[in-house]
Amino acid sequence: MTTSKPWLKLYGDMPEDIEVPDLTLYEMLAASAGKWPAEPALYYMGKRLTYAELVTEVDTCAAAFAAHGIGAHDSVVISLPNVPAAIICFYAVNKIGANAVMTHPLSSPVELKHYIALTEARWAVTVDMFYPTFRDLAQETGLERVVITRFSDYLSRPMQLGFAVTKGRKIPAVPDNDPLVIHWKDFLATGAAAPATTPYVRPIEPDDGCVILFSGGTTNLPKGIVLSSANFNALAVSVGYITGFTLGDSVLAILPVFHGFGLGLFINTALYVGAHFVLVPEFSADNYIKNVIKFQPAFIAGVPTLFQALINNPKWAKVNLARLKGAYSGADMLSADLKGRVDASFRAQGATVELTEGYGLTESVTACAASPLGKYRENSTGIPIPGMLAKIVDDDTGAEVPYGTNGEICVAGPTLMTGYLKDPEATASTLRVHADGRTWLHTGDIGHMDEDGYIYFMGRIKRLIKVSGVSVYPMQVENVLEAHPLVNRACVIGLPDDYQMSSLKAFVLLTDGSLGSDEVRDELLAYCRKQLIKWAVPRQLEFRTSLPTTRVGKIAYTELEREELAKRAG
Numbered sequence: 001m002t003t004s005k006p007w008l009k010l011y012g013d014m015p016e017d018i019e020v021p022d023l024t025l026y027e028m029l030a031a032s033a034g035k036w037p038a039e040p041a042l043y044y045m046g047k048r049l050t051y052a053e054l055v056t057e058v059d060t061c062a063a064a065f066a067a068h069g070i071g072a073h074d075s076v077v078i079s080l081p082n083v084p085a086a087i088i089c090f091y092a093v094n095k096i097g098a099n100a101v102m103t104h105p106l107s108s109p110v111e112l113k114h115y116i117a118l119t120e121a122r123w124a125v126t127v128d129m130f131y132p133t134f135r136d137l138a139q140e141t142g143l144e145r146v147v148i149t150r151f152s153d154y155l156s157r158p159m160q161l162g163f164a165v166t167k168g169r170k171i172p173a174v175p176d177n178d179p180l181v182i183h184w185k186d187f188l189a190t191g192a193a194a195p196a197t198t199p200y201v202r203p204i205e206p207d208d209g210c211v212i213l214f215s216g217g218t219t220n221l222p223k224g225i226v227l228s229s230a231n232f233n234a235l236a237v238s239v240g241y242i243t244g245f246t247l248g249d250s251v252l253a254i255l256p257v258f259h260g261f262g263l264g265l266f267i268n269t270a271l272y273v274g275a276h277f278v279l280v281p282e283f284s285a286d287n288y289i290k291n292v293i294k295f296q297p298a299f300i301a302g303v304p305t306l307f308q309a310l311i312n313n314p315k316w317a318k319v320n321l322a323r324l325k326g327a328y329s330g331a332d333m334l335s336a337d338l339k340g341r342v343d344a345s346f347r348a349q350g351a352t353v354e355l356t357e358g359y360g361l362t363e364s365v366t367a368c369a370a371s372p373l374g375k376y377r378e379n380s381t382g383i384p385i386p387g388m389l390a391k392i393v394d395d396d397t398g399a400e401v402p403y404g405t406n407g408e409i410c411v412a413g414p415t416l417m418t419g420y421l422k423d424p425e426a427t428a429s430t431l432r433v434h435a436d437g438r439t440w441l442h443t444g445d446i447g448h449m450d451e452d453g454y455i456y457f458m459g460r461i462k463r464l465i466k467v468s469g470v471s472v473y474p475m476q477v478e479n480v481l482e483a484h485p486l487v488n489r490a491c492v493i494g495l496p497d498d499y500q501m502s503s504l505k506a507f508v509l510l511t512d513g514s515l516g517s518d519e520v521r522d523e524l525l526a527y528c529r530k531q532l533i534k535w536a537v538p539r540q541l542e543f544r545t546s547l548p549t550t551r552v553g554k555i556a557y558t559e560l561e562r563e564e565l566a567k568r569a570g
Contacts, residue, residue, distance in 0.1 A: 007383035007453025010372045018237045018387035020414050024206050024229040025268065026062075026095035028236075030055055032271055036247065040276040043295065044084050047154045051271075054088070057188075061092035064191030068145065070123060072097030072203040075212070077116060077124035077143075078258070079103045079134075082279045085149040085184060086257045087267060089125050094210055094229065097203025101212045101224075102258040105130055108532050109137060111214075114221045116141045118421055119212055127151065131174045131181070138180050148174050149184040151281060206230040209418040213260055215362040215471055222476075224421030225362050227260075234414035235264045235365045236272035238385045242370055243326050247274035249298040252291055254280045254306065260366040261331050261469075266301060285313040292319055301328040303469030304335070304501055307342045307355065322350035330358045330367060331469035332501050333457065336378045357381055359455055363430065363441055364388075364415045369455050380454040381447075388413035389438070392449050395461065398434075401448075406458055409447045410440040417441075463557070465494035465502050470535040474557070477504065477538065480531045484524060486510055491547055491555045492538060495564055506538040507547060507560060516543035 008016055023031060029051075033041075037052035049057070070076060076093050078100055080086035093100040101119045103112065105126060116124070116137065125147040126134055134146045150171075174181055182190075204210055209226035239245065251270055255262030270277045278295050280287065288310065292300070307329060310316045327346070329339075334357045342355045354374075359381035360367035369390060371382035384390045391400050392407040401407040416439060419427035434440050444464075447457045465472045474492035481490035489509040497503035508524065510516055521541050528537045548556040 005389070005453065006451055010375060010383055010452065011386070012372075014241045014386050016386065018234060018241070018414070020206075020230050020234040020237060020387075022206055023233060024094055024202060024204065025210070025232055026058070026091050027202070028229070028233055028268075029058065029091050029271055032274060036274045039248070039274055041271060042084065042087065042277055042279055044154050044279040045281075047084070049084065049154075051274075057084075057088045058091045058095065060188050060191040061088050062095040062191070063194040063197070064187050064189075065092060065098065065123070066096050066197075067190050067194040068123070070096060070098055073099070074123075075099040075101050075119040075121040077101045077103055077112075077119070077121045077126075079105045079107070079112070079124060079126040079130065080149065080257070081105055081127065081151075081281045082253060082257055082262075083127065083149060083151060083281050084154045084279065085125065087279075090211075090257070090263070095200075095203075097210070099210055099212055102263065103214065104256070104258050104533060106533055108530065109133055110531050111221065111533065112137055113141060115214065115224070116143060118224050123147065125149065128174050129171045132172075135178070135180060143180075145182055146180055147184060147187050148181050153184050204229075206233070207418075212421060213258070213263075213362050223423060223426060226418045226421050227365055228418055231365050231415045231417065232264050232268045233272065234387060235367070236269040238387050238415075239265055239269045239367070240273050241386050242373075243269075243299065243328075245269060245273050245275055245299060245326070249273070249275040249325065250295055251275065251277045251299040251301070252280065252288070252295065252297040253277040254283055254288060255301055255303075259331070260360075260362045261301070264365040265328070265330070265367060266299070285309045286315065289313065289315050289319060292321075296320075296323045298323065298325040299327070300324065301330070303331045304329055304333070304338055305468045305499060308338060308499065311341055311345050316345065317349065320350055321346055322352075324351045324353055326353055327351075327355045328358060328370075329355055330360060332466040339376075359409075359457060361441075361443055361445075363417045363443075364411060364413070365417075368411045368413065368415065377450075377454050379456055380450075381457050382455065383453045384411070384413075384455075388415070390449065390453075390455055391440075392447065393442075395446075398432075403451045404448055406446055406448045408461065409443045409445045409455065409457070411443065412438045412440045465504065467494075467497075467502050467504065467535040468500045470533070472504065472536045474504070477506065477528070477532060477536050480528055481506060481508060481524065483531075484527050486512075486520060487524070489547060489555065491557050491560060493557055493561050493564065495561075496568075497539075500535075503539040504536070505540040505542065505564065507542050507544055509544060509547060513545060514543070515545065 033051040033055040041051045041054040078089050122144050206229040211227045212224045214222040251266045257263050358367040358370040368388045369382045389412040395408040444461045446459045463474050477492045478490045488511045491507045494502040548559040
């Protein structure tokens, strides 16, 4: 059935396949700068960088890393919010052939230690407010230096002063005499002072792994997902076709740069087509609305939680959206009800577009399917984007199943990861060569396809829960809880949440068999906050003296889910 590609009849003028440029990420950016040097590339809190200025910053940053001995196949942890340094470092690290290890700056110390150890990172780049975390980590890991940036590094002098007396004064100063630390401007100065190098020589090939992102794993710590320049650039070509994103367009970049959705879908794609993005380092509905009014972006994107927050804000209804060319939701399921309410607000505010949902996963950078414009089908996540294939297989036999039949969603195409870092077994289980000779990514997601090629996501084979678009595996939270001396067993489930789409509830058996107390509950939640990223901390924690089990003795988490949903319904 996949061979018939039923979705092609919905493509219109889009090509069936794409041509991926033979360029690394840095080379792609440099090529864009050569074509559009004076065009704006990014805006950040009043600061503008043109393509030529951005490449100059990237070149200086790359020279600084090289001057300090960082080179091909080394790893650099980039743990930054949406600030210019994050973009500059991402492409600079690629220029010298090193690995860009993109991590959430709010990751727990346990997770960051895992990321550093797994990638054997030598250097890290973070913002000043996270200096204490990385100082402590350096004592436990092989980190040699930490480059410290500030939110104000790319602000004008008046804005720097304004930031200093408002938010800046709340951030403790980083000591100048710490040998671990090199401040961003001092770091760039070493690059500017470095001797002129010979003409650029490609240090890695476009198909080589060079970006490491992290996604939830079925074990207690996330897996490293290795992606190549070709993966990102293939997505950029494809997204350019499905969105019409082109020279001079703008996107409001609220999605984090450490996530495939934000980094691949709009940062790299924007720079590939000559567009520009507005970096928003901190989300609030009010701040987002101010930026929409100021920049009137052609494209916006976000997780469902973001769109819900916008339409619930009374200021949003006053925003003129007549210049909006596209709006995209991803990283979590978009309910038909929420889509309907967002679309209604768009129409009332002058937009001629609707909110478009996509389907993807970090193992394919991000989107591999999207709803065709004007042809939305309720509860569907769309059709494969140009260059990508999809099919549904029986999760036991691997055979393709008929249209309308649920099975495992598999995808193929040029955006598939090179593999999981240092995990050949997981890689072999996920990337499999089928009888057609193609490598297919087994997503672990259950769904079906209709006769026109629309994909319908039904759930996950593994127990992944999306909290505000962030992937959380219950087993990771359970392992943390069960590591506490007061806890015997724990089970974590996801429940519908009006704001976060899903929230976590933990059921706990204490070692003393009691039903606990408020003090014990507070202690366990505080413990979770120290060990886990905030979205993985349970919203609710209930003590029990027993938990339901299956016939083989496993905790029957589905029974707990049914109980909780029945309580809500009753």
